[in-house]
Amino acid sequence: MRSSASEIVRVSEVTKDFRPGLGLRRKRVLHGISFGVREGEIFGFVGPNGAGKTTTLKVLMGLIRPTSGQASILGHDVRETAFRRHVGFLPENPYFYEYLTGREILTFYARLSGLLRAGRGERVETLLDQVGLSHAADARLRTYSKGMLQRVGIAQALVHDPCVVFLDEPMSGLDPIGRKEIRDLILRLRAEGKTVFMNTHILSDVELVCDRVAIIARGRIVHEGAIDAFLDTGERETDIVFGQLAPEVAIALEEQRGAQLRPVGDRVELRVREKDVDSVLQAALASGASVVSITPHRVSLESVFLSAVQADAREDVR
Amino acid sequence: MSALTAPGQRMLAIASNTVREAVRSRLLYTLLLFAVLLICAGVLLSALSYVENDRILQDVGFAAMRFFGVAIALFVGVGLIHREVERRTVYTILSKPLSRAEFLLGKFAGLVFTVWMQLAIMALAFAAVSRVSGAPLGGGHAAACGLLAVELALVVAIATFFSAFTTPMLSALFAGGLWLVGNLTRDLREIGEASHEPGVALVTAWVHRLLPDLASFNLSIEAVHGLPIAASDLWLPLAYGVAYCVVVLVGAVVIFERRDFR
Numbered sequence: 001m002r003s004s005a006s007e008i009v010r011v012s013e014v015t016k017d018f019r020p021g022l023g024l025r026r027k028r029v030l031h032g033i034s035f036g037v038r039e040g041e042i043f044g045f046v047g048p049n050g051a052g053k054t055t056t057l058k059v060l061m062g063l064i065r066p067t068s069g070q071a072s073i074l075g076h077d078v079r080e081t082a083f084r085r086h087v088g089f090l091p092e093n094p095y096f097y098e099y100l101t102g103r104e105i106l107t108f109y110a111r112l113s114g115l116l117r118a119g120r121g122e123r124v125e126t127l128l129d130q131v132g133l134s135h136a137a138d139a140r141l142r143t144y145s146k147g148m149l150q151r152v153g154i155a156q157a158l159v160h161d162p163c164v165v166f167l168d169e170p171m172s173g174l175d176p177i178g179r180k181e182i183r184d185l186i187l188r189l190r191a192e193g194k195t196v197f198m199n200t201h202i203l204s205d206v207e208l209v210c211d212r213v214a215i216i217a218r219g220r221i222v223h224e225g226a227i228d229a230f231l232d233t234g235e236r237e238t239d240i241v242f243g244q245l246a247p248e249v250a251i252a253l254e255e256q257r258g259a260q261l262r263p264v265g266d267r268v269e270l271r272v273r274e275k276d277v278d279s280v281l282q283a284a285l286a287s288g289a290s291v292v293s294i295t296p297h298r299v300s301l302e303s304v305f306l307s308a309v310q311a312d313a314r315e316d317v318r
Numbered sequence: 319m320s321a322l323t324a325p326g327q328r329m330l331a332i333a334s335n336t337v338r339e340a341v342r343s344r345l346l347y348t349l350l351l352f353a354v355l356l357i358c359a360g361v362l363l364s365a366l367s368y369v370e371n372d373r374i375l376q377d378v379g380f381a382a383m384r385f386f387g388v389a390i391a392l393f394v395g396v397g398l399i400h401r402e403v404e405r406r407t408v409y410t411i412l413s414k415p416l417s418r419a420e421f422l423l424g425k426f427a428g429l430v431f432t433v434w435m436q437l438a439i440m441a442l443a444f445a446a447v448s449r450v451s452g453a454p455l456g457g458g459h460a461a462a463c464g465l466l467a468v469e470l471a472l473v474v475a476i477a478t479f480f481s482a483f484t485t486p487m488l489s490a491l492f493a494g495g496l497w498l499v500g501n502l503t504r505d506l507r508e509i510g511e512a513s514h515e516p517g518v519a520l521v522t523a524w525v526h527r528l529l530p531d532l533a534s535f536n537l538s539i540e541a542v543h544g545l546p547i548a549a550s551d552l553w554l555p556l557a558y559g560v561a562y563c564v565v566v567l568v569g570a571v572v573i574f575e576r577r578d579f580r
Contacts, residue, residue, distance in 0.1 A: 058580075061409070062412065063408075063413075063579040064580065082415055084413060084415040085414075085415040087413065089410065090410075091409040093406075094410060095405045096407065097335065097407065099338070108335060111327065111331040112328055112331055112332075112416050113414050113415065114415060156410055157413075160414075
């Protein structure tokens with residue numbers, strides 16, 4: 001049974017302790033984290049290095065047992081195995097048997113996934129074509145570049161046509177073209193109705209493809225929500241460049257509206273809050289000034305991410 | 319339709335890949351080469367003696383098969399699971415609908431098949447050298463090789479058990495040590511009984527019960543001397559070996575199931 005009609009992944013109060021050495025002392029790397037991933041969305045799991053992203057993903061993949069709490073995928077406890085025929089996984093910097101060819105490694109994973117011999121070959125060929133490796137299908141993996149290995153990793157994650165795909169740093173080590181191709185592939189997966197869980201620290205990728213995000217910092221979830229709502233949490237500002245703006249009007253706008261004034265040649269640039277844009281424009285135009293440009297500033301995920309992580313760090317110090 | 323069940327097919331995929339990986343090992347071929355050379359060198363050693371040339375030839379042959387068979391089982395076997403974890407190939411494999419038990423048993427099956435292939439090559443070399451030297455060959459020799467195959471499977475099971483939770487070096491050390499002790503447990507029990515000390519006899523009897531009694535798999539003396547081999551001399555060690563393998567592999571699975579792949 002699924003915990004919620006639209007929830008594909010549910011992590012509830014998961015804690016993980018590791019013993020750093022042979023001693024009894026334990027180090028807590030996940031502090032009772034909870035979040036959910038909805039059906040058909042691209043979910044970004046974001047955090048700085050060492051925050052607990054990969055540990056969380058390993059808990060979900062059954063590679064690590066949580067010390068306490070529960071994690072489920074498609075309503076099944078992650079310690080079960082049968083439901084994994086509906087789950088695909090790409091680990092960070094994947095390594096494969098280098099003595100196998102691209103075609104052989106995908107056939108191997110297809111066999112493990114329970115694909116019948118009849119349709120196996122066709123599925124492997126389709127995937128090789130999809131990830132752009134048809135030309136290298138018979139080359140040994142030891143001759144593959146990092147980007148090609150990443151494509152093999154994505155192909156093996158999709159070989160059994162799963163409905164939910166977990167990707168750990170999928171753009172890692174790829175050139176701009178490769179990153180664009182992987183982004184397109186992720187978007188295509190969503191269009192096909194699949195759910196994608198993406199672990200990453202590349203925020204620009206998250207902004208471009210994710211529907212919702214969770215931010216993890218030092219083993220704690222510090223934010224979870226829709227990406228648009230997340231970007232709205234910061235105050236937006238707009239840059240307006242005026243021509244023929246009288247100095248006394250500019251100073252008045254600076255004082256009354258809290259605008260930041262900056263001369264640009266014979267023009268004046270005012271940085272104003274989004275809510276003050278209309279009134280500043282009316283006042284300036286009424287004084288005979290002309291508008292040269294209006295540039296709204298979107299709050300970047302990076303700035304919100306940094307402030308969320310820093311706020312968590314400050315709270316921890318207290 | 320395939321005759322194998324889904325778990326069987328998955329284990330077969332792991333096993334066949336394990337064989338493919340194992341036969342790429344240069345160490346394996348080096349050990350095999352030395353084994354065949356030693357079997358052939360039996361001809362020279364037997365020539366040094368005026369009496370019992372055939373016995374010396376075949377004693378050396380069986381010793382070479384046992385020693386190098388165990389060496390292959392240990393040195394090729396102990397690293398395979400550790401390598402899967404170290405290189406993180408286990409991450410993608412275990413993300414498929416494959417249980418950890420299936421993975422471990424698949425690796426074990428692949429290793430046993432690899433070791434048995436090497437044993438078959440050594441046995442062929444042994445038979446060829448014996449035939450060329452005119453030494454007798456019979457059912458006893460086949461039985462001795464059969465039980466040696468069971469012993470090697472048990473050594474692989476022990477190596478798999480240790481490699482489920484420790485490094486290749488320690489696995490080789492523990493499994494190799496256990497093989498040495500396992501060849502002495504029967505003598506140890508007899509020494510304990512001969513001591514007439516109830517405490518000592520009890521301890522040595524328990525050591526013999528708990529640790530593998532590998533001497534029970536050794537029919538080389540009967541084979542070389544042409545002594546009669548009763549059916550029970552074959553099926554009792556066979557049943558014992560299979561049961562011991564099952565117990566060791568269950569232990570390995572239990573440990574492997576609880577392991578965190580960090």
